Each structure stands twice: as structure tokens, then as C-alpha cells.
Amino acid sequence: MTRFGNIFYLCLLFGALWGAVWTVLITLLALFISGELFQPQVTAGAVAGIISAGVLTSFTPEKRSIGMRALAGLVFIVVLTVGSGATPMGLAPSTYSIGQLVFLVLLAWVASQSIHLTALGFGPAGERRYNVEVICLRFIKGFGLVAFTIAVALPFFVMVMMSLKNQQLLLSNPLDFSLNFAQGAEALFRSYIELFTQYHFGSYLMNSAIVSVVTVLITLFFAVPGAYAVARLKFPGQHFLSRSILLIYMVPMIVLVIPLYAIFSQLGMRNTLWGLMLVYPATTIPVALYMLQGYFRGIPAELEEAGLMDGLTRLNVIRKITLPLALPALASVALYVFMIAWNEFLFAFMFLDNVDLYTLSRGIAELNSSEVPRQHLMAGAVIATVPVLALFLWFERFLVAGLTAGSVKG
Amino acid sequence: MIPENTPKPPSGLGPLAKREMRFAYALLLPTFLIVLSVVLFPLFANVWISFKPVTLGDLRAPSILVNERLMGKLEAVGDEADIRYRIRNSSRKSGIADVSMTDTLPDTLSILNVDDRCSIAEAVIACDLSDYEAGKREDIIVRVAATQAFIDAPINVKETEAAFEFVPENILTNDDFTLDNFRKVFDASDFWPVLWASLYYTIAGTIGALVMGLFAAQLMNMTFFGRSFLRGLYLSPYVAPVIAVALAWVLLLDPGPGGTLNALLIQLGVIDGPISFLGQRAVDINILGMTFEFPVALTVVIIFEIWRYFPLAMLFILARMQSVSTDIYEAAEIDGATPLQQFRFISLPQLMGIMAVLFLLRFIWTFNKFDDIFLLTGGAAGTRTLTVNVYEQAFAVSNLGAGAAVAVVVFLILLVFSVIFFKFSPEDDA
Structure with missing residues (x-):
């Protein structure tokens, strides 16, 4: 058995890849935070990754202590600095020098740690196919985590950062996301303050909240009895109904918008919140009913039969036995319906003409013009996103259980 | 061989099952109604609209516009003039049915002559103008003469507005279809x-x-x-x-x-x-x-x-x-x-x-x-x-x-x- 086998060479390859990836990412992070135009030294980073991986994984797993990893990191820094001609981030060390050093250390640490975790438990010697696959999958999954996180977070990051800057700064250096805290909170949050004082965002927020909450209440009020009937009672057409209820949910909103626009216009219901409070529940009731009936079926019928035997009426059985047991499902349905109503754009956009009635979606659409500065648009987006996201993350467990219990739309 | 008089299992729904069925339908009724009115009916309406020549502007129902004017001068007793109602259908595309007009004229004017379709009772003129097709306009003329009372206290005829009753044609429900x-x-x-x-x-x-x-x-x-x-x-x-x-x-x-x-x-x-x-x-x-x-x-x-x-x-x-x-x-x-x-x-x-x-x-x-x-x-x-x-x-x-x-x-x-x-x-x- 030779000392260096396939695992070692794989580690060199992944070392190069990790070195390149982290060099790009950390340099860009430094660029975003400082506003200095750093340039990622990709080739030098890859070489540094190879050599650092070579140093670390030439030892057997049990010898890779903290100290060894620190040594690998040090090697990374040295190689990167030398390989890039003493400009590890593409700019002379004199600019932003302390910061450069901090980011360099951070870069070396994540790079060597990534290499360590990828190679964890496997030595430089050759291994069977099983362990080769394990190492490859570790790299792919690690890389996937990094890629997904950046892809998902970048638009939100840009949204928040743009809302805190002003248009001139954004246009002069779009990559400078450094925040000037010295200007004070009022200046920092100026666009938010202006949205609430000059752009009626207070009333938009209120309208969105009213419409969403009323939609949730109406939906539950209609869907709970319906779901109970479909799940528990026997009647002709039950099977057909439980299968076809989701079909309603397949009807495209865009097909409904023209007739509803025409009819609501003639009835004078178009430019009102009542119109929305009629349309939203109608579109959410079928899916709420579907989710709830799935949950109701899971509640043992014996509990309800016991209630019936003791002389409760059906309605009281629903009220006193079924609903308390179905509370988690009710919560998740409520949250889901709230999310749909809060985020709804098409009908709000088509129906509402009156500024006093605008919901957040409609109000933000109004900001999307060249006359309104970008930070206001993004501040509006943040205002619309924060409540629903906070609510969702708070109750995530509920929602995930509820969403996956019945199939659900997007 | 099955004997003729073996009891058979009951067919159809028993009374309890029927009650359960009615209860289930009652629970489902609200859902059914709202889905019917906001999803299924619009679906049907969409197909209907797709066969109709409707533009966004047509959604505003047509109405009757009127311009009332005194043509001529009433400066001395016996002067004659025309009160002209210029009436038109506001829409160029849809008709208006059963148009009727009422207006109160100053009772100090003596009315000489009115359009055939109008009748006068105690200074109130009522006209039955029947249907106005799209874009139609016409004048209704009332010939009046001034009395002494009018000269003493002139009244602008426009002060009382002509009131109309009519049935506008609904562009969405008329029988105008097209494959265009x-x-x-x-x-x-x-x-x-x-x-x-x-x-x-x-x-x-x-x-x-x-x-x-x-x-x-x-x-x-x-x-x-x-x-x-x-x-x-x-x-x-x-x-x-x-x-x-x-x-x-x-x-x-x-x-x-x-x-x-x-x-x-x-x-x-x-x-x-x-x-x-x-x-x-x-x-x-x-x-x-x-x-x-x-x-x-x-x-x-x-x-x-x-x-x-x-x-x-x-x-x-x-x-x-x-x-x-x-x-x-x-x-x-x-x-x-x-x-x-x-x-x-x-x-x-x-x-x-x-x-x-x-x-x-x-x-x-x-x-x-x-x-x-x-x-x-x-x-x-x-x-x-x-x-x-x-x-x-x-x-x-x-x-x-x-x-x-x-x-x-x-x-x-x-x-x-x-x-x-x-x-x-x-x-x-x-």
C-alpha cells in the first residue's frame, strides 16, 4: 500500500476548488463591506488551496489537530500573498490594511476548515469506491450549501442594503454596500420614514392587514364545515368532491380577472376592499378545505362518536371535540391563507385605483417608476416582506406540517 | 334456489343517512356558493365575453346626456321662444331603451306647442322618447310664450333639470356576438x-x-x-x-x-x-x-x-x-x-x-x-x-x-x- 493514494489527489483537487471559491467569495465580501474595489485573485487562491490541502491531508486524520489546521491556513495566506504578487485581494496592502488582514485570516480559516471537513476521517492513502464517493459528495454538498445560500440571500441582501443607501451613492459605486452609521439612525432610515410620512405606507400596511385577516377568517369560517363534511359525513358525491376540490385551485387567476373586472366594475365593487375580501377567500377556500379535510380524517372518529353517544349534536361535536384537536392544522391553514392574501398582486393591481385603498402590493407597484428613487422602492419591498417573513419563520414548524399534510400551491 | 320471500337488504338511503346527507350539504353550501359565484360563474362569463366585441371603455354603462336651452328672447309679453332639449346617447356602441323625460317648466310661461311624444300637465312636461340606438341625438322643442308674470320675475329654464328614466343596454348581456x-x-x-x-x-x-x-x-x-x-x-x-x-x-x-x-x-x-x-x-x-x-x-x-x-x-x-x-x-x-x-x-x-x-x-x-x-x-x-x-x-x-x-x-x-x-x-x- 502506497502512502499517497486517490484520496490525496482528490483532496488536492477539492483544495484547489475550495481555495478558488472562497477567495472569490471572501474578496467580494470585503468589497461589499468596505466599498474598496478589491479583485479576487482566483488563480493564486486555487494554488494556495492545493498546497494547503497538500500540507493538511498528507498527514493521517488523527494528526490533523487545531495546530495543523492553523499551519495549513498560514500556508494558504503565504501562498496566496506570494502568488498574487503581495496583493492577496487585488489591491495594495496599504488600502484598508487592517480590514484586508482580517479578511485574509478569515479566508484562510474557512478555506482550511473546508478542506479539513471534506477530508475528515480519510487519510492520504488510497481508498475504496465507497469512501471516494463520500469525499466527492461532501464537496458537492458543501459547495451546494454555499451556492444555495448565496443565490437565495443575495436578492434579499441587495433589497435591504439598497433601501438604506441613497441613489447617488448607488449609481456611483453599485458594489459599495458599506453603511455609514455616523449619519445617525434618522438619516440611515430616511427612505422608510419618508414612505410612512409621504407615501401613505401606514395606510397600505393597515389595508393589507385588514384584507389578509378578514380573508383568513372568512376562509376558515367556510372551509371548516365543508372540510368536516367531506372528511366525516357520508353523502352522495363525497368521493367526487374530495377529488375535484383541488381542481378549482388549478383555475388560473388570469382567466378570472377579466370577467371579475367587468362584473365588479358594473356592480361598483371594483375599487373597494370588499371586492378583494370576496375574491381572496373564494380562491383560498378550496385549498384550505383540502388541507383541513386531510387533517380531520386523521382524527380518530371514535372520539367524535363518544361525543355523539353522550348527546352532543353534530355541531357541538365539531365545536368541542374536532376543532380543539385540529388546532395545529387550523393555525397552519390560517398562516398559509394569510400569506397568500398578503402577497397577492394581480387582483389588488387590477381592482384598486384609490390611493386610500391600496394594499402594500399595489402601493409598491406605484413606486415602481423612474420618478421614485430606488431606495424608496426597496424600502417598500422590505416593509412588505418583513411582516410575512417574520410570521412565517415564527410559526415555521406549524406551516411545514400543514403544507405537507395537504398538497399546496404556489 | 333463493326463496321468494327472503328479506332483502334495504335499498336507498335510510332516514338517518338522509339526515346526515342533508347536514353535509348544509355544511358545504356556503363553500359551494362562493366558489360558484367567484370561480365557476366567472369562468363561464369569460367564455361569454370572449365572443363579444367589448372594450374596456364599454364597461361604463351608456347614459342620456341633455343640453337644455332657451332659443330666442322673452323680453315682452307675447314674445315667443323655443325651449330646446338636445338629447343624446352618450355611447357610440350600445343602445338605450325606454327613454322618458320629465321636466318642470316655469309656470309663468304659456306653452304653445310641444313635440308629439310629450304631454303637459300643470307645467310638467313628460315625454316618452322610446329607444335611443347607439350615437342617436335629437332635439325636443317646446314653443313657449312669455306672460306678464314671467317678465316681472324671469326664470332661467335651466333651473329645473330635466330628469330621465331609461334602461341602458348592458354591453355584456346584449345579443351582439362575434368571432373576431x-x-x-x-x-x-x-x-x-x-x-x-x-x-x-x-x-x-x-x-x-x-x-x-x-x-x-x-x-x-x-x-x-x-x-x-x-x-x-x-x-x-x-x-x-x-x-x-x-x-x-x-x-x-x-x-x-x-x-x-x-x-x-x-x-x-x-x-x-x-x-x-x-x-x-x-x-x-x-x-x-x-x-x-x-x-x-x-x-x-x-x-x-x-x-x-x-x-x-x-x-x-x-x-x-x-x-x-x-x-x-x-x-x-x-x-x-x-x-x-x-x-x-x-x-x-x-x-x-x-x-x-x-x-x-x-x-x-x-x-x-x-x-x-x-x-x-x-x-x-x-x-x-x-x-x-x-x-x-x-x-x-x-x-x-x-x-x-x-x-x-x-x-x-x-x-x-x-x-x-x-x-x-x-x-x-x-
């Missing part, structure tokens, strides 16, 4: 490109979201520090309001001086000049001597779709994966199956059911999707799908009928998809 809307839809030069863009968007968006969801689910199935935080983060594209994330993308991809992604790519040296990600229809790509036209804006819109909806697929696939018992993996492990083999021969077959259901649902919902493309590009640069075309026809070109005709096409295609899917879909539901 459908002719316009199918004759339009962009019908096939639009259909093609729709299908490309739907298929690529659905498959992309599923594959990414599968990948993300594999990642979230590992245990590591910060997993629940990352799961929350990964779900946020799906949870955030579409308008917020779409506009964030628009600014991120902006080709102008403030665009983050272009600045980033230029800084990295990947591109030389800014790319208009959402404004460029296509770019020629040369592979092995063959030139392909690569649709830029449409692809970016599809990437947005994948970005926004992979969390949903991730959620469902993850839930399914966590319900697979670990025994089966342990057995495979003992048999020496490698991680990839375990994924290929154990995980994938277990996930096929939920993947098929997700594919079906996401396919239909992606086909129905309107807001995303509308907010990103407004349907420009080759991203106009059928649903965006509905909006374009109905509200941008203001031709409701043509928009409804496109909507009918959308609905028919969807119906075909649904029939195909439900015929071939596995029974395993999530």
Missing part, C-alpha cells in the same frame, strides 16, 4: 412565439424547480449547525411577496449604472460590458460551428421562477425523505451499497411518487403564472407568455373580448394538460 376575438388571437403574428415561450417557460421552470428542490432537500437532510436557520432562509423566496422579490431582482439585474450583478461580473472580469438580462431577447451562441439563438430574457425569467419555487419542492421532498425508514439504508449499507447507489436505488424510487405529484401541480401552476413575468419584464423581449398576453390584450390594448379569448385558449390548454396528467398520474398522493 378568436380570429384576432389566432391570426396574430406572435401567437405561436407566445405559445412556444409559454411552454418553454413552463417545462424548464417546473423541471428546474424540482431538480433544485431535490438537491436542496438532500442538503437539508444532513445534520449540521445552523440547519434550521438555513431552512428558513431557503424558504423565504417562496414566502416573500412576489412584488418585493421581483423588483429586487429587477434592480439587481439592471444594466444601467446602478445594477449590482453587472457591476459584479465586470469587476470579476467575466464580462466586458453590461448585459441587459431582462431586456435582451436573444444572443447567438456558437458551439462547434453551429449557431444557436439563446433566449436571454426568457431564461432569466425561468431562473427567477426556479429561484422562487424550489423551496416548495424542497419542503415536500424533505418531508417524504424523512418518512422513509432508516432500516432500508442500513441494510443497503451492510450490502456494501455506495452513497450514490443508495441514492439511485433507494431514495429516488421512494421519491418518485411525490416528484410526479409535484411535477403535475407545478406544471399547471407555472403555466398559470402571471405576476412573475409581468413584474420582471412586462412581457417584453420574448418573455410574453399566454397569461401575460391575456393582460396585454385586455388591459394594455383595452380589448376585453380579445383578452378573454386568449384566456379561453389558456383554459383549454390547461384542460388538455389536466386530462393527460390525471390519466397517467400515479395513485400515490402526497
Whole structure:
């Protein structure tokens, strides 16, 4: 058995890849935070990754202590600095020098740690196919985590950062996301303050909240009895109904918008919140009913039969036995319906003409013009996103259980 | 041999079953009514509108406009003049039925002569004008003469306004039908490109979201520090309001001086000049001597779709994966199956059911999707799908009928998809 086998060479390859990836990412992070135009030294980073991986994984797993990893990191820094001609981030060390050093250390640490975790438990010697696959999958999954996180977070990051800057700064250096805290909170949050004082965002927020909450209440009020009937009672057409209820949910909103626009216009219901409070529940009731009936079926019928035997009426059985047991499902349905109503754009956009009635979606659409500065648009987006996201993350467990219990739309 | 008089099991519903049935129907009635009125009836109405020559402006009901004027001078007793009512139908397209007018004239004027259709009783003139077809205008003349009382206290005839009663024709319910809307839809030069863009968007968006969801689910199935935080983060594209994330993308991809992604790519040296990600229809790509036209804006819109909806697929696939018992993996492990083999021969077959259901649902919902493309590009640069075309026809070109005709096409295609899917879909539901 030779000392260096396939695992070692794989580690060199992944070392190069990790070195390149982290060099790009950390340099860009430094660029975003400082506003200095750093340039990622990709080739030098890859070489540094190879050599650092070579140093670390030439030892057997049990010898890779903290100290060894620190040594690998040090090697990374040295190689990167030398390989890039003493400009590890593409700019002379004199600019932003302390910061450069901090980011360099951070870069070396994540790079060597990534290499360590990828190679964890496997030595430089050759291994069977099983362990080769394990190492490859570790790299792919690690890389996937990094890629997904950046892809998902970048638009939100840009949204928040743009809302805190002003248009001139954004246009002069779009990559400078450094925040000037010295200007004070009022200046920092100026666009938010202006949205609430000059752009009626207070009333938009209120309208969105009213419409969403009323939609949730109406939906539950209609869907709970319906779901109970479909799940528990026997009647002709039950099977057909439980299968076809989701079909309603397949009807495209865009097909409904023209007739509803025409009819609501003639009835004078178009430019009102009542119109929305009629349309939203109608579109959410079928899916709420579907989710709830799935949950109701899971509640043992014996509990309800016991209630019936003791002389409760059906309605009281629903009220006193079924609903308390179905509370988690009710919560998740409520949250889901709230999310749909809060985020709804098409009908709000088509129906509402009156500024006093605008919901957040409609109000933000109004900001999307060249006359309104970008930070206001993004501040509006943040205002619309924060409540629903906070609510969702708070109750995530509920929602995930509820969403996956019945199939659900997007 | 069965004896003739064996008791038979009861047929039909017994009284208890009947009561249960009535109760079930009562519980379902509210749902049924609201779905009927806001979903099923509009569906039908949409088909109806698609056969009618209706534009956005026609939705305002026609009404009667009147201009009342005194023609001539009443300066001395016995002077004669005409009170002229110039009446017209405000609409050039729809008629008004059963028009009748009443007006109070100054009782100090003596009325000499009125139109045949009018009658006078105690200074109140009432005219039965019957029907006004579209664009009709006419004058009703009342010849009056001044009395001494009028000269003493002149009254402007306009002070009392003429009141009208009429039945406006409803453009939506009249019997005026046309096939022009459908002719316009199918004759339009962009019908096939639009259909093609729709299908490309739907298929690529659905498959992309599923594959990414599968990948993300594999990642979230590992245990590591910060997993629940990352799961929350990964779900946020799906949870955030579409308008917020779409506009964030628009600014991120902006080709102008403030665009983050272009600045980033230029800084990295990947591109030389800014790319208009959402404004460029296509770019020629040369592979092995063959030139392909690569649709830029449409692809970016599809990437947005994948970005926004992979969390949903991730959620469902993850839930399914966590319900697979670990025994089966342990057995495979003992048999020496490698991680990839375990994924290929154990995980994938277990996930096929939920993947098929997700594919079906996401396919239909992606086909129905309107807001995303509308907010990103407004349907420009080759991203106009059928649903965006509905909006374009109905509200941008203001031709409701043509928009409804496109909507009918959308609905028919969807119906075909649904029939195909439900015929071939596995029974395993999530």
C-alpha cells in the first residue's frame, strides 16, 4: 500500500476548488463591506488551496489537530500573498490594511476548515469506491450549501442594503454596500420614514392587514364545515368532491380577472376592499378545505362518536371535540391563507385605483417608476416582506406540517 | 334456489343517512356558493365575453346626456321662444331603451306647442322618447310664450333639470356576438412565439424547480449547525411577496449604472460590458460551428421562477425523505451499497411518487403564472407568455373580448394538460 493514494489527489483537487471559491467569495465580501474595489485573485487562491490541502491531508486524520489546521491556513495566506504578487485581494496592502488582514485570516480559516471537513476521517492513502464517493459528495454538498445560500440571500441582501443607501451613492459605486452609521439612525432610515410620512405606507400596511385577516377568517369560517363534511359525513358525491376540490385551485387567476373586472366594475365593487375580501377567500377556500379535510380524517372518529353517544349534536361535536384537536392544522391553514392574501398582486393591481385603498402590493407597484428613487422602492419591498417573513419563520414548524399534510400551491 | 320471500337488504338511503346527507350539504353550501359565484360563474362569463366585441371603455354603462336651452328672447309679453332639449346617447356602441323625460317648466310661461311624444300637465312636461340606438341625438322643442308674470320675475329654464328614466343596454348581456376575438388571437403574428415561450417557460421552470428542490432537500437532510436557520432562509423566496422579490431582482439585474450583478461580473472580469438580462431577447451562441439563438430574457425569467419555487419542492421532498425508514439504508449499507447507489436505488424510487405529484401541480401552476413575468419584464423581449398576453390584450390594448379569448385558449390548454396528467398520474398522493 502506497502512502499517497486517490484520496490525496482528490483532496488536492477539492483544495484547489475550495481555495478558488472562497477567495472569490471572501474578496467580494470585503468589497461589499468596505466599498474598496478589491479583485479576487482566483488563480493564486486555487494554488494556495492545493498546497494547503497538500500540507493538511498528507498527514493521517488523527494528526490533523487545531495546530495543523492553523499551519495549513498560514500556508494558504503565504501562498496566496506570494502568488498574487503581495496583493492577496487585488489591491495594495496599504488600502484598508487592517480590514484586508482580517479578511485574509478569515479566508484562510474557512478555506482550511473546508478542506479539513471534506477530508475528515480519510487519510492520504488510497481508498475504496465507497469512501471516494463520500469525499466527492461532501464537496458537492458543501459547495451546494454555499451556492444555495448565496443565490437565495443575495436578492434579499441587495433589497435591504439598497433601501438604506441613497441613489447617488448607488449609481456611483453599485458594489459599495458599506453603511455609514455616523449619519445617525434618522438619516440611515430616511427612505422608510419618508414612505410612512409621504407615501401613505401606514395606510397600505393597515389595508393589507385588514384584507389578509378578514380573508383568513372568512376562509376558515367556510372551509371548516365543508372540510368536516367531506372528511366525516357520508353523502352522495363525497368521493367526487374530495377529488375535484383541488381542481378549482388549478383555475388560473388570469382567466378570472377579466370577467371579475367587468362584473365588479358594473356592480361598483371594483375599487373597494370588499371586492378583494370576496375574491381572496373564494380562491383560498378550496385549498384550505383540502388541507383541513386531510387533517380531520386523521382524527380518530371514535372520539367524535363518544361525543355523539353522550348527546352532543353534530355541531357541538365539531365545536368541542374536532376543532380543539385540529388546532395545529387550523393555525397552519390560517398562516398559509394569510400569506397568500398578503402577497397577492394581480387582483389588488387590477381592482384598486384609490390611493386610500391600496394594499402594500399595489402601493409598491406605484413606486415602481423612474420618478421614485430606488431606495424608496426597496424600502417598500422590505416593509412588505418583513411582516410575512417574520410570521412565517415564527410559526415555521406549524406551516411545514400543514403544507405537507395537504398538497399546496404556489 | 333463493326463496321468494327472503328479506332483502334495504335499498336507498335510510332516514338517518338522509339526515346526515342533508347536514353535509348544509355544511358545504356556503363553500359551494362562493366558489360558484367567484370561480365557476366567472369562468363561464369569460367564455361569454370572449365572443363579444367589448372594450374596456364599454364597461361604463351608456347614459342620456341633455343640453337644455332657451332659443330666442322673452323680453315682452307675447314674445315667443323655443325651449330646446338636445338629447343624446352618450355611447357610440350600445343602445338605450325606454327613454322618458320629465321636466318642470316655469309656470309663468304659456306653452304653445310641444313635440308629439310629450304631454303637459300643470307645467310638467313628460315625454316618452322610446329607444335611443347607439350615437342617436335629437332635439325636443317646446314653443313657449312669455306672460306678464314671467317678465316681472324671469326664470332661467335651466333651473329645473330635466330628469330621465331609461334602461341602458348592458354591453355584456346584449345579443351582439362575434368571432373576431378568436380570429384576432389566432391570426396574430406572435401567437405561436407566445405559445412556444409559454411552454418553454413552463417545462424548464417546473423541471428546474424540482431538480433544485431535490438537491436542496438532500442538503437539508444532513445534520449540521445552523440547519434550521438555513431552512428558513431557503424558504423565504417562496414566502416573500412576489412584488418585493421581483423588483429586487429587477434592480439587481439592471444594466444601467446602478445594477449590482453587472457591476459584479465586470469587476470579476467575466464580462466586458453590461448585459441587459431582462431586456435582451436573444444572443447567438456558437458551439462547434453551429449557431444557436439563446433566449436571454426568457431564461432569466425561468431562473427567477426556479429561484422562487424550489423551496416548495424542497419542503415536500424533505418531508417524504424523512418518512422513509432508516432500516432500508442500513441494510443497503451492510450490502456494501455506495452513497450514490443508495441514492439511485433507494431514495429516488421512494421519491418518485411525490416528484410526479409535484411535477403535475407545478406544471399547471407555472403555466398559470402571471405576476412573475409581468413584474420582471412586462412581457417584453420574448418573455410574453399566454397569461401575460391575456393582460396585454385586455388591459394594455383595452380589448376585453380579445383578452378573454386568449384566456379561453389558456383554459383549454390547461384542460388538455389536466386530462393527460390525471390519466397517467400515479395513485400515490402526497
